[in-house]
Amino acid sequence: MDESKGLALALEEAQIGYREGGIPIGAALVAADGRVLGRGRNMRVQNDNPILHGETSCLQNAGRLPSSAYQGSTMFTTLSPCDMCTGACILYGISRVVIGENKTFLGGEAYLKQRGVEVVVLDSSECRELMEKFIVEKPDVWNEDIGVEERVYSREGIKASSK
Ligand SMILES: [Zn+2]
Numbered sequence: 001m002d003e004s005k006g007l008a009l010a011l012e013e014a015q016i017g018y019r020e021g022g023i024p025i026g027a028a029l030v031a032a033d034g035r036v037l038g039r040g041r042n043m044r045v046q047n048d049n050p051i052l053h054g055e056t057s058c059l060q061n062a063g064r065l066p067s068s069a070y071q072g073s074t075m076f077t078t079l080s081p082c083d084m085c086t087g088a089c090i091l092y093g094i095s096r097v098v099i100g101e102n103k104t105f106l107g108g109e110a111y112l113k114q115r116g117v118e119v120v121v122l123d124s125s126e127c128r129e130l131m132e133k134f135i136v137e138k139p140d141v142w143n144e145d146i147g148v149e150e151r152v153y154s155r156e157g158i159k160a161s162s163k
Contacts, residue, residue: 001034003098006076007122009039010100013054014078014130017041023138023145024130025079027054029062029094032072038062044145053145054078055085059092070094078127080107082146090115100127104135105146 006028013026023042031037040057043049052060055077070092075081078100081089086108089097096118102109109119135142 001030001036001074003076003120003122006030006074006098007078007100007124007127009036010054010076010078011124011127011130013039013041013058014127017043017046017054018130018134020046022046023141024134025054025077027058027075027077029058030074030076031069032095037065037069037073042145045141051084053082053085055081056088059088067093074098076100078124079131080105080109080121081112082107086111089117096120098122100124101131103128104131 009028010026013028014024017026018024022045025042026040028039029037038058038061040052040054040059040061042054043052043057055075058075072095074096075089075094076098077085080099080102081097082105089112094117097112098120099109100122101124102121112119
């Protein structure tokens with residue numbers, strides 16, 4: 001599948017997520033023959049679920065598949081995959097990860113490459129602008145999703161102790 005078409009599916013999921021009040025990250029898994037195996041979006045807010053990121057939600061929606069289904073497949077994602085999603089892509093032997101943007105967050109791209117996964121960054125301004133808008137609107141939800149909430153708490157701890 002054409003890279004921009006695959007990314008468009010992922011971006012559509014991200015936009016649905018944004019309209020639902022969720023974290024606007026989407027993904028689509030496309031097989032070697034171009035069939036769309038699954039699509040998904042971050043469901044932290046909608047489902048109160050900390051492990052349904054764009055990519056893991058997509059893998060869940062694709063369902064239980066034989067390992068051969070992942071061979072030659074591409075995970076399209078609007079944002080550079082976090083450590084959890086990087087691990088999931090490696091675990092299932094996904095061959096290629098096509099990323100919308102990695103300016104607002106840089107995930108496990110180096111590790112993907114090290115493990116033989118092809119990584120393509122499309123540098124999409126649409127993906128970046130959607131994330132930037134969301135991060136400005138809901139910084140606390142974003143920090144929670146990328147696991148940096150404790151840094152916020154520790155900063156508050158410093159403020160409190162200096163009083
Ligand atoms: Zn993730």
